[in-house]
Amino acid sequence: MELSIEIFILATLAFGLMAYVIGRLHKQLGSIMTILGSLTIFGGIAYLGFTGGLTGETAYLTFTQFEISEFGLFFAIIVSFVFAMVSFFNPFFIKQYKYPALYSMLFMFSLAGAIGVFFSSNLLYLFFFFEFVVWTSLFLIPMGRSKKAASWYYGFSAAGSFMLLFAILMIYNANNGSFHISGIGSVTGTTQIIVFIFMSGAAFTKLGAFPLHIWLPKVLTNAPDPVSAVFSGGLEKLGAFVALLAIVNMGGIGFIIPSIDMYFGQMIIATLGALTIVFGTLMAIRQDDAKKLLAYSSMSNGGYILVGFSMLTSQGVAGGLYHIVAHAIASTAAFLAIAAVARVAGTTKMKELGGIIHKMPVTYMVYLIAIISMAGIPPMGGFISKWMIFQAVIDKGMIFIAIATVFGSIGSFLYVFRPLAALFLGQELPQFKKTVKEAPFFMLLPMIILSLLSVYTGVLPGVIIDFINKIFVDMQLNYNIVMNGFAIEGYTSGIEGVGPSLLNPLLIACVFGVGVFVAFLIFIVLKKSKKIDLMDTYTAGNFVYTEEHLHYSVDFYAPLERLYEKYIHIMKNFYKSLANKVREFGAFMKYFFFTNKPEITVFWIVALMVFLLWGDVL
């Protein structure tokens, strides 16, 4: 079977419209349309993509051109999958929204836009879809908690997409008026550097990378819970897509730094990526809101993608691509788990929550698997990508980048453990004993699927590695990741007699399983233990009767946070003061030009004249 990609885009739009119409009549039915729609789209693209049935012909959207590329397919499958998974949550949340029908429609529209971005071969229409995603997703945000987040989002997104536009127009200019996507690679000289800077800027804003990250925590915290998942798992990946085009596709930018064999441009990106990792980690550690914490973790994971790409080696780029998959799955699962909690508990603030695990064990397991993947611990997907990125960084011998990656990796233990301890574990607070119960089956379903995929990507990376290799071939890159049976070949030093580093995820998973089995045997053969109440704990001679007093969840990492709390608002203050400067400039101009005095105009006219005549310019 063969279908054009435009059919999918149009179908997504049609589903959106249908969701709107039906949603006007019945809220939930409308949101069920989003499930049907995004599942259909995901299924269609994935099936046809793997069987080679997608074509780029245009019969209706004749103003633009599509091309089916492997990397476009890669991103499209991931993003539409994330949308499909999240869409299961929509019916359960739809009642909270002010404009439910609109929500369903825009949800589908932003998916359509994203697909358009990934397959457009006309750069101008790539931008068209890019902007389309911006404004459709823009109106999803204020349906959540805060309205301000929307303007932050738009400010940064617009800055990002206009940077992209500028880059595109530069390419257009340099390529004699052609908007074809292949033009990215053929620019040279100063134009190349400018294009690189601006495209990276666009990637940075979308990915929420330092120093253009401010919107990300704001939006992910305040957007409706399913939308946060979509942003973190799906729409953020648009940034990774642009980053791939800019950093990898354009090749090395600037001169080569000899000692580490890196191009200057890529070096800058790697440094900023490293800063993103560190910044995101430090900020995530000190958050009290679970969603905000995950938001900063998304940011820091974006940094890994950038670091991976900027290495320009097989390991690095493949690691970055793999990280996109692993992070999309894990962070969507984590956000969904938190959303499931928020739905019944009504808050995501960790200091208000505790002991949810006793009522929502499945959700807990989903979250656990997700964070294991995010922290890069085997046997989950995140481990493999981080391993490859580490390999690449060591290969280049970049110490400072290595410090950042390690720091982010260890730091992620710290922050992902926070919600685990404060939100799920600990004392079961009395207010949740009655009200909270496990999420319904249709919410658990996508979460479980995501968890299984997390494990799958962590145990059997073969399918994705193959896909990544196909992407390399498709992009005409000279990279390749060799699979040695079930093992991935890593960094090869070229030193004689030393083979490549091998990683066999399947083996690790098996051994881990054996270990757990042995431990379980030890546990089971020993005497059965007596079950006692949570309140029955050691309190050094005191008697405590309130659960809250036995629940340590506020300022969890206080000693660590104290060390850097002075510096955390630097970037935010920078943007705030930038906004203030604009406002001041505006107020100044207003004061200067717009007093209600008739002579002001005359004065300026005369002043301009006098200036010109006196300055002998004329």
Place this chain on the structure above:
Amino acid sequence: MSAILLIAVPLLAAFISILVKKVSPYLLLLVSLFALVYPFFMDMSDVIIGGFDSPIGINLVVNKFALTSLIAVNGLFFLVVAVNIAQYKKLSSILLVALAGLNGLLLTGDLFNLFVFIEISGIAAYLITTTNKKPLQTFNYLVAGTVGSSLYLLGLIILYNMSGTLNMADMATFVEGNGMYTLFPFLLMFIGLGVEAKLLPFNSWVKGILGHSNNLSGAMIASVYATAIALVFGKLLAGVFQIEGTLALIIALVLGITILAGEAMAYASTKAREILLYSSIAQAGIVILLFTVGLGAWATFFAIANGVSKFILFGVVNRLTEEVGSDEMDQLKGSFVNNKLIGVSFTVAALSILGLPLFFGFVVKMNSLIGFFEPDFVSNLPGGNFIFPIIILVASVIEGVYFVKLLTKLWYKDSDVKVNFTPLFKYVVVVLAVALIVFGLFQGEVEELVASLINPGGVFIWN
């Protein structure tokens, strides 16, 4: 049929309407409808008035550009009038004069004649703004406008003294050969028109007028007049002025500051009307910038798209202000909760101004920007190739932030702001919003339309 009717009929009707006051609103509606429909049937030939041949006598230039602008301006004019006439019956005669003046502006091919029409439409505008009940602000407008047109006249006379002609086409050929001597008069004319076109720093009147505008004056000045003046300015910039050297530097400076300061001022405002008015200052800057660098065809449509959007925006905001009694953003919170249709149209208009895809604004903004980057494009402004696109883009970012802020405020709040819109107003606004979407969707057709404004040489034609 002759184009002169477009000027003569409204003028005649204006006289009649004074005599028969009762029918004057109907007369106005009829005539403005006529002015909207008539251009579709008009001959595409220049009209010579008084029997003198072109360089000597006054002539009306009828071409694609004039037709496009006539249809757009008269269309907007008709809608403004149709929506508001019930409330402002007394102004019928004045509006007829305004119509005559605006049509004259767009048609005339004579520089002095242009001055006359500027004054006619100007005086009508002053009178329209008296409905704001802020005589002092109107007085400011009058002083600024008069000084502006006086400067225009001064520059014009100096030019006449040099060239001995007042005809635009003739002047253009004269200017070709004597570029540097014409700097000073051009600058005078530029400033004079700049006053009306809301360019910084000659636009102190705007705040007083639009900041206190009502349904009629807001839409009239910000939408109809702004479009007309921008197009006229464009006609002169593209056709007559030869911008280079010092003049280019000054104009670049003025335009750059206008665009950026306009957006910054809008960003600094908390009142809905002020936001819109400062934003229209910036938009005017962009339009004139496009005309100046020679991207006239798209600038035309930029001005029109802006006019349509501003009609919706000012119309809605003024109506809200009237009901709520304040135009502070915080007071208007949640206005659209009960007026979804109006809200959606408002949103569409705002998004179109921001240049977001699916809407007319996107097509226009994109193509204008592409114009800067055409491989063979050479800007006549210093740094025009790259600096100005960046300025436009930066301005768009600032613009986006405050518009989104405004939109979220208007859409979300649990308070009950109840505002009633007349059905007619609703229809008009919705139709315009749909038009913005339709033009946004059929980009290819729009591009063809625009291409027809450009003659084979690639130069934007005005005559």
Place this chain on the structure above:
Amino acid sequence: MIEILMNIGFGLGVATFGFVLQTAMGGINRKIAARLQKRRGPKWYQEFIDIFKLLSKRATSHGWIFDFGVIMALGGIIGTAMFMPITSSIVAFEGYDNFFIFVYLIAVGMLGMAMSASGSGNPLASIGVMRALTTMLAYEVPFMVVVMTIIKLTGTSSLTGIAVAQQTGDFNWFMIALPLGFIVAVMSLMGMLGKKPFETYIAPAEIASGPMVEYGGKQLGMLFIMHEITIFIEVSLFVHLFLGGAETIIMFLIKYFIVYAVLNLVSNVLGRFKIDQVVTFFFKWPLFFAVVQAMIAIHLGWVI
């Protein structure tokens, strides 16, 4: 298939060996420390007795996550230990003893234990976990930088590969080749083992033994086993990375004993840091030295 099963059996043997070795070492070192303090000290097999006693006792449980965490902790650590080479030839999964497995798979165990401790509902346990994780953030970064330097130099991240590279004479023992890095690694190892001055997370006087506060009976016994194996993993990592590994099992035992004993002695004469002091300490000099060492070794190529 059989081969894999054999390997797995072999790995389990390594884990058991590690457990026995470290438990005995622990007993011996308690004796040594006692002698230094002019005490008689417990018998060298005291720790075995403790563990078996705990395992045989009936315990209390705070719910399923409390138990599940313990199983995950012990399971993760056993899994990690199974990859550990003892000498260059005695290794369960040849070629797959990747350094990163030890760093990350060990974290599963840690996570399991932290989870279980938090699940007990005791705030003291949570404080202990917080301190443990914070300490980990502190010591891991400089250590990893040093190890990455080694990996870059030897061109492999396989542990036996690194050990062989030192034995065959391509490099001196890295404790000599990278003196600064060695100092850093020693400090990090102190942190890893939870020896003074970095034992803040156990801090019996302040937070009642930290994460372990709620445990007793078989859970505590299992965590003890886990603890012993963890120390085995960390010390043997150090031996393989810096002391040139071991050709024979005797050499391994000697090196292992020396490292552990020296660290133990050092830690016995030191006081305890506050938790934020731990962080600032590691992020000052050790990290600085690690970076300097890496710069010297990688970019300048000065390896002794």
Place this chain on the structure above:
Amino acid sequence: MLQFAAIILLMLGLYGLLTQRNVIKIIISLNILEIGLNLFIISVGYFEGGLAPIFTSETPANPNFVDPLPQALVLTAIVIGVGTTALGLALARKIYQKYGTLNLDEMGEN
């Protein structure tokens, strides 16, 4: 010479607009400006010894006419000026009604 007079008048008008705070005086300044302008227009067409551009029986064979166009233009300009002035005065009256003063400083509006 005539031009200089015109320019001086123009400048006077501008000066008045800049300095005067009274609505009526501003209108008068505006008028002075316009008169200066009108004079300037006239001066463009005029030269010493030029004849009125009217053909009569006494017109010499090679007549030395002044340019008639500025004269025609100035008429229009004057008319427009009068219109503007009238409108300004009407507004002045409104302003007085509203604020009870004609001095801009005393109106209390920003």
